Amino acid sequence: MPATASEPARPRGRIRWSARLRLTLMYGALFLVSGIALLGSTYLLVASSPANKNTRITAWRAEDPLHDGRDRTQTQIAHVVSERRSAELRTLLTESGVALAGMTGVSVALGWFMAGRVLRPVRTMADKARRISERNLHERLAVTGPADELKELGDTFDGLLSRLDAAFEAQKRFVANASHELRTPLTLQRATIEVALAEPDAEAAALREVCTRVLAAGESQERLIEALLTLASSQRGLDPKRSGPVDLAAVTRLVLRDREEPRAGVALAPAPTHGDAALVERLATNLVENTQRYTPEDGWIHVSTGTSAGRPYLHVANSGEAIPQDRIPVLYQPFQRLGRRGAGEGHGLGLSIVAAVAAAHGAVITTVPGPEGGLAVTVAFPPSPPSPSGATAGSERRQVVGERPGAGERPGERVVSAGK
Incomplete structure (x- = not known):
């Protein structure tokens, strides 16, 4: 059986073309080709050497004054020299070929050894990864060695x-x-x-x-x-079939319509965006209900919508118990609360749903402690896609620094929201 679904079953007796074997064969083939090129170059250099080419032979005998005898002797000597040179070249070629074959075998052995050394961390990682499952995900490969x-x-x-x-x-x-x-x-x-x-x-x-x-x-x-x-x-993301133009002001007005809240100051300006209206309504509902639940009787609530730097936003703030900055991320985790749950305080899923809806829409959440306790939450949505004939003004995304407008504002309060 193969170890993984992508690994085909290997018949018995067939060679396993592992990375180590392929690297070894590649090393050996490269050495063999380089050796043949070196041997051929050496043979050609020796064969064309001036010492073995255009050799002039002179023979002279004092007792033989005949010119034909000297020519015959010179021819015989030249023939012997040529045979000797050819024999030496053949010997050079044969001995070099034997040496090349031997060194090729040595290079293959060394290549097998070095490939094993180089691939040893890979085998170690594979063995450790094979032993890791959902029960021991805390284990790590912890590869040592140079930073390669x-x-x-x-x-x-x-x-x-x-x-x-x-x-x-x-x-x-x-x-x-x-x-x-x-x-x-x-x-x-x-x-x-x-x-x-x-x-x-x-x-x-x-x-x-x-x-x-x-x-x-x-x-x-x-x-x-x-x-x-x-x-x-x-968390699954937006369904294109359920997405369309959404006005944050209209959605927030619908959420506030059935919630009579004398402590709330409302300033709703048009804030068109694109998304799932039902999810956006759930986001606004959770933010409003969260402020209602944790704002004291003599406190204040502020809800506003608008557009800043081309990005529509929903801003909800309230007064109340002081919340440390480092504890804010905990509030966006499911079933997490800063204190013990009392009667009617929900299940701790409100802000986690807000975070999930914002992530599905590509929105940015900025949460800071309020100047009088409580929280100031700003959800900046992407701008609504322009119509085919519309301009693209306001689509630039950058850091947004906006004053909290409308009724119920507190002097000096600023909300900083970083756009995508």
């Missing part, structure tokens, strides 16, 4: 494992928290019903009160399940 490409590959894989480990841990915490939140109303329902059944002579009023409690617990479960579904759908 292989160590960079190992460090990159370790970074991937760290992100996967964090994602798995976050998923486990989410499932555990969701299970706990769902179990609490179920436990309450069960206890309420058991108490009612334990009373044999229960009156209709008492049973009605029990039914009211059970109904309230069921509504709490419905709200939690709806919030979980909204969070899941937001």
